[in-house]
Amino acid sequence: MDASAVKPFDPARALELAAQTFDIEARALQRLAARQSDGFARAVHAMLGCRGRVVVMGMGKSGHVGRKIAATLASTGTPAMFVHPAEASHGDLGMVTPGDVVLAISNSGESEELTALLPALKRVGVTLVAMTGRAASLLARHADIVISCEVDQEACPLNLAPTASTTAQMALGDALAVALLDARGFREQDFARSHPGGALGRKLLTHVRDVMRTGEAVPRVAPDSAFTDMMREMTRKGLGATAVVDAEDRVLGIFTDGDLRRLIERGIELRSLTARSVMTSGPKLIREDALAAEAAELMERHRITSVLVVDAGGRLVGALNSNDLMRAKVI
Numbered sequence: 201m202d203a204s205a206v207k208p209f210d211p212a213r214a215l216e217l218a219a220q221t222f223d224i225e226a227r228a229l230q231r232l233a234a235r236q237s238d239g240f241a242r243a244v245h246a247m248l249g250c251r252g253r254v255v256v257m258g259m260g261k262s263g264h265v266g267r268k269i270a271a272t273l274a275s276t277g278t279p280a281m282f283v284h285p286a287e288a289s290h291g292d293l294g295m296v297t298p299g300d301v302v303l304a305i306s307n308s309g310e311s312e313e314l315t316a317l318l319p320a321l322k323r324v325g326v327t328l329v330a331m332t333g334r335a336a337s338l339l340a341r342h343a344d345i346v347i348s349c350e351v352d353q354e355a356c357p358l359n360l361a362p363t364a365s366t367t368a369q370m371a372l373g374d375a376l377a378v379a380l381l382d383a384r385g386f387r388e389q390d391f392a393r394s395h396p397g398g399a400l401g402r403k404l405l406t407h408v409r410d411v412m413r414t415g416e417a418v419p420r421v422a423p424d425s426a427f428t429d430m431m432r433e434m435t436r437k438g439l440g441a442t443a444v445v446d447a448e449d450r451v452l453g454i455f456t457d458g459d460l461r462r463l464i465e466r467g468i469e470l471r472s473l474t475a476r477s478v479m480t481s482g483p484k485l486i487r488e489d490a491l492a493a494e495a496a497e498l499m500e501r502h503r504i505t506s507v508l509v510v511d512a513g514g515r516l517v518g519a520l521n522s523n524d525l526m527r528a529k530v531i
Contacts, residue, residue, distance in 0.1 A: 221355040221363065228351040228364040229371055235348040240372075242345045243303075243329045244379045247278060252299035254280040255326070257288070259313050261362040262305040262369060269303070269373030276381040285313035293317065298325040306330070307349065307365045309337020318342045331372060333365055347372060408495050409488040411528040412509045412518030413439070420445050420516060423452055423476035430455060430475050439519055441506045444479040449515040451508055453479030485510050488517055492530045495520060 247254050254273055258266035266282050273280035283292050296302065302321055304314050309332035318339075321328055330343035333350040340346045349372055355363035380386075419437035421430050423444055434442045434457075441456040455478055463470060463478065484502055486495050488509050495507055499522060509518035 224355040225364045225367045239346045246301050246327045248383050250301045252297050254301050255296050256282045256303045257285050258305035259311045261366050265366050265369045266305050272377045276377045277384045277386040278380050301327045303329045307333040309334045309339035406492040408490050411492050411524050412520040414518045418519045421475045425475040427470050427473040443508050444475045445516050451516050453481045454483035455479045496525050
């Protein structure tokens with residue numbers, strides 16, 4: 201482009217074009233539903249019954265959209281991958297197996313790299329789903345199932361750059377993923393398993409036993425322990441509290457920094473006290489097999505900063521506080 205032909209920047213014109221783009225693409229999406237026939241339902245059914253994977257293909261901008269669709273399908277319970285059509289012609293077609301469903305994306309339906317693969321795909325024996333804007337295209341004519349991504353116009357002022365058409369493709373991919381996850385009964389727990397590094401994954405997959413303090417790191421004293429011994433245990437372990445347990449490690453009570461402050465405010469002579477005389481009986485406990493998110497909710501609901509962890513027999517096996525949960529990124 202000739203640099204001398206560049207017009208002075210007009211902010212008002214930029215905002216006008218933005219509004220036009222939003223309007224054109226919104227209308228394209230609104231009309232997309234009416235353009236769907238039984239092809240969409242058949243595509244969902246084919247992918248639901250797929251013995252292999254959904255293999256997504258597309259060139260150019262359709263290829264970029266295809267990568268996103270494959271990723272969305274894979275993260276919502278439908279095994280999927282993207283294969284570049286040009287690379288497929290040079291060996292990557294070996295990734296496609298007879299039990300797969302191929303989702304081929306091309307607005308024109310005439311992409312040379314895709315149409316060149318049609319004979320080979322037929323020989324492999326896959327189910328071919330075409331996502332195209334032209335029902336009479338070469339790709340559509342050779343597909344087993346056709347999904348329409350037709351749009352009336354592109355948002356590009358020249359009506360050339362893929363804009364509204366790629367928005368329609370993206371929306372159709374999301375619609376396929378949503379229909380499939382619903383049909384599979386896909387739940388939050390399933391989503392978390394495929395997103396273990398995300399916030400939801402940490403909340404739904406992290407258990408108390410994964411983040412709690414154990415062994416010598418857990419502060420505990422016997423009920424007849426002297427007050428000074430209890431203070432030393434709390435100081436050494438740095439939890440801000442200590443459990444009071446019987447000979448079988450069953451929790452009798454808890455003593456916290458807050459309890460200590462309240463005793464000092466009352467002017468009570470501390471040295472003669474025992475753990476039993478100052479502990480809070482019946483403290484909040486949580487099982488080691490509970491979710492860490494449940495421990496966070498327990499602390500928030502009762503406005504406490506630490507909680508003792510017990511096993512199925514009610515014996516003390518751990519402890520954790522809000523800092524432990526923050527380090528694990530549960531809160």
